[in-house]
Amino acid sequence: MPAMARYLTAVLQNRPIAEDFYELQFNWPSQAPAPKPGQFLTIRTSQSSVPLLRRPFAFSRYDHEDGSARIIYKVRGAATAQLAGKRPFDAVDVLAPLGKPFPLPDSETRPILVAGGIGIGPILFLARALHAHSPALRLIVGARTAAGLPSQLSGEYGEVIACTDDGSFGHSGTVIDALRSYLSTTTLSTNSGESVLYLCGPEPMLAGGHRLALECGITAYVAVEQTMGCAVGACMGCAVRVLGPERYARACTEGPVFDSRLIDWRE
Amino acid sequence: MDLTVQIGRSELYNPLGVASGTFGYGSEYEKLIDLNRIGALYTKAVTPEPRPGNEIPRIVETPSGMLNSIGLANVGLQRFISDKLPFLKSVPSAVIVNVAGSEERDYFTVVETLAAEDAIWGWEINLSCPNVKCGGLALGTDPEQVRMLTASLRRLTEKPVIVKLTPNVTDITTIARAAEDGGADAVSCINTLVGMLIDTDRQRTVLPGATGGLSGPAVLPVGLAAVYRVSRAVRIPVIGVGGILEPDHALQYLLAGAAAIQIGTANFIDPSIHQRVLEAIEQYAAQHEVRSIAEFGRLLR
Numbered sequence: 287m288p289a290m291a292r293y294l295t296a297v298l299q300n301r302p303i304a305e306d307f308y309e310l311q312f313n314w315p316s317q318a319p320a321p322k323p324g325q326f327l328t329i330r331t332s333q334s335s336v337p338l339l340r341r342p343f344a345f346s347r348y349d350h351e352d353g354s355a356r357i358i359y360k361v362r363g364a365a366t367a368q369l370a371g372k373r374p375f376d377a378v379d380v381l382a383p384l385g386k387p388f389p390l391p392d393s394e395t396r397p398i399l400v401a402g403g404i405g406i407g408p409i410l411f412l413a414r415a416l417h418a419h420s421p422a423l424r425l426i427v428g429a430r431t432a433a434g435l436p437s438q439l440s441g442e443y444g445e446v447i448a449c450t451d452d453g454s455f456g457h458s459g460t461v462i463d464a465l466r467s468y469l470s471t472t473t474l475s476t477n478s479g480e481s482v483l484y485l486c487g488p489e490p491m492l493a494g495g496h497r498l499a500l501e502c503g504i505t506a507y508v509a510v511e512q513t514m515g516c517a518v519g520a521c522m523g524c525a526v527r528v529l530g531p532e533r534y535a536r537a538c539t540e541g542p543v544f545d546s547r548l549i550d551w552r553e
Numbered sequence: 554m555d556l557t558v559q560i561g562r563s564e565l566y567n568p569l570g571v572a573s574g575t576f577g578y579g580s581e582y583e584k585l586i587d588l589n590r591i592g593a594l595y596t597k598a599v600t601p602e603p604r605p606g607n608e609i610p611r612i613v614e615t616p617s618g619m620l621n622s623i624g625l626a627n628v629g630l631q632r633f634i635s636d637k638l639p640f641l642k643s644v645p646s647a648v649i650v651n652v653a654g655s656e657e658r659d660y661f662t663v664v665e666t667l668a669a670e671d672a673i674w675g676w677e678i679n680l681s682c683p684n685v686k687c688g689g690l691a692l693g694t695d696p697e698q699v700r701m702l703t704a705s706l707r708r709l710t711e712k713p714v715i716v717k718l719t720p721n722v723t724d725i726t727t728i729a730r731a732a733e734d735g736g737a738d739a740v741s742c743i744n745t746l747v748g749m750l751i752d753t754d755r756q757r758t759v760l761p762g763a764t765g766g767l768s769g770p771a772v773l774p775v776g777l778a779a780v781y782r783v784s785r786a787v788r789i790p791v792i793g794v795g796g797i798l799e800p801d802h803a804l805q806y807l808l809a810g811a812a813a814i815q816i817g818t819a820n821f822i823d824p825s826i827h828q829r830v831l832e833a834i835e836q837y838a839a840q841h842e843v844r845s846i847a848e849f850g851r852l853l854r
Contacts, residue, residue: 289584292824330822335617335770335798340822381585381824513612515621516821518585520577520597522626523612533605534626539581 289319290384290518297376298354305433306360307404308370312378314348314355319383321345321355323412324509324543327382328517331368340381341365342514344486344542346407347414358407384517385542388412388507391482396422398468400495402461402487403429406436408509409486413443424468428461461487462494469502483507496546506546512537527552554838555845558592558813560790561713561738563674565647565813567592568846569830572794572817573651573677573717574598574623578637579644582820590827594646595815596637598653598679601662603629608761613750618771619818620748622760625653630666638672647674649715657692657702664709675712678703681719681744693719696731703735715792718742718783725779726786733787741792741815742779746772769818772796777809784810784850798822800833807834807849
């Protein structure tokens with residue numbers, strides 16, 4: 287178990303990066319273990335009882351040099367609305383780092399990273415971590431419309447395949463459509479066993495990625511999202527359906543990253 | 554001041570407990586919370602067989618509270634002994650096993666099997682889980698069944714028997730008296746209240762099983778009233794639980810007549826709550842010249 291703790295830290299920057307999407311950058315306490323791609327934190331956004339529970343957010347970036355970490359979030363309720371109101375120097379109450387990170391590929395394996403909607407945060411973090419070591423890395427990013435895609439995507443992460451549901455930018459269609467066509471072209475020229483998928487996004491997208499991985503005989507790691515209570519493995523609230531006798535696993539401790547073959551994908 | 558609490562023939566070194574279901578089997582919080590501050594650690598419910606738990610989602614936030622429908626998901630008696638007890642042997646707190654089941658025999662099995670374990674201080678009998686189909690709440694709402702089950706368990710163990718009461722009854726004092734008549738050493742009140750939320754867009758209940766158990770500050774007044782009434786209806790200690798998020802909430806329970814308290818949902822929210830509650834108790838005691846926890850109840854005018 288990675289050591290986690292509660293830290294009271296401070297906001298450095300909180301800015302919109304796409305329609306409805308914000309990036310919060312905050313001081314990372316020097317005594318805290320470095321967060322890894324796939325790991326998350328929880329934030330208590332209010333000192334009152336509304337909203338009550340801490341909310342989980344995946345890390346989207348960590349910079350050792352300036353001692354800061356970031357999350358990307360979407361305003362969709364009272365807690366995230368409060369978060370969007372945070373200004374530089376405001377306090378942030380975090381519990382971190384939590385959960386299991388993405389297993390990293392060996393040098394022979396080509397990572398293909400796929401993000402849909404709010405799933406972009408942990409995928410960008412992973413892309414940044416892998417970019418130096420995996421020149422063959424491919425990043426596929428999707429949103430409903432062009433306005434939902436963060437700017438400054440290209441360049442930093444090599445070739446980015448962008449998709450929008452309405453065709454207003456990049457490929458028209460879902461990230462899974464784009465992944466399918468990308469895999470079909472690359473598997474002709476290379477051994478498909480050398481690729482590994484990393485996905486984060488809405489559940490239907492993760493399920494689609496899982497099915498594609500099975501068809502191609504490659505491994506897929508998915509980062510799941512679930513409502514959480516304690517986020518440390520105590521309450522059994524954030525259960526995810528898995529195959530096998532236990533039937534459920536905890537997103538907070540066994541996850542949030544799972545090998546897609548372990549998950550029970552039935553509706 | 555003297556922070557100790559007497560329950561049956563045993564003693565807790567301080568009145569602060571962590572409520573069953575919110576603290577796992579202790580090890581989950583080892584890195585986050587100093588267990589020396591915790592007088593009593595109430596384990597996740599233990600049933601004879603492992604239980605996978607209820608359908609998902611299991612948790613949803615409500616105004617100043619949360620609903621849960623975990624369904625007593627737990628590792629079962631054998632894995633409790635092999636995987637969880639070794640850590641619990643090392644904790645300074647009194648380890649109180651929350652005992653649950655779908656029928657009376659399940660409760661006997663758990664207590665009989667664990668009776669000789671020195672690491673276990675006592676039992677909290679869960680007669681009030683709203684999220685299981687049989688047993689649980691059904692057992693806990695009938696005074697005669699509560700009395701008989703408590704009496705049967707009483708014969709199996711020398712250790713303190715605490716009966717956890719449900720607020721989902723017309724008169725909680727009737728159930729508390731039944732537990733006392735059966736030989737319980739204490740009662741804890743309250744367990745969660747039955748509640749529900751509906752998603753109007755999907756036209757479905759948010760929890761797949763429709764209802765769940767409500768906890769958090771929303772239930773504080775209900776717990777306080779229950780402790781106030783029950784502590785005046787029985788002679789055994791009453792352990793107050795329900796909605797404590799701030800130190801003042803804990804003081805209110807002690808003034809209402811609680812001999813000890815449990816922190817539940819707040820464990821998820823504020824890892825500093827335990828220290829802050831203990832400091833508030835000592836500070837309040839000093840201000841009001843209270844020498845023991847038992848004296849708090851006499852302050853209420």
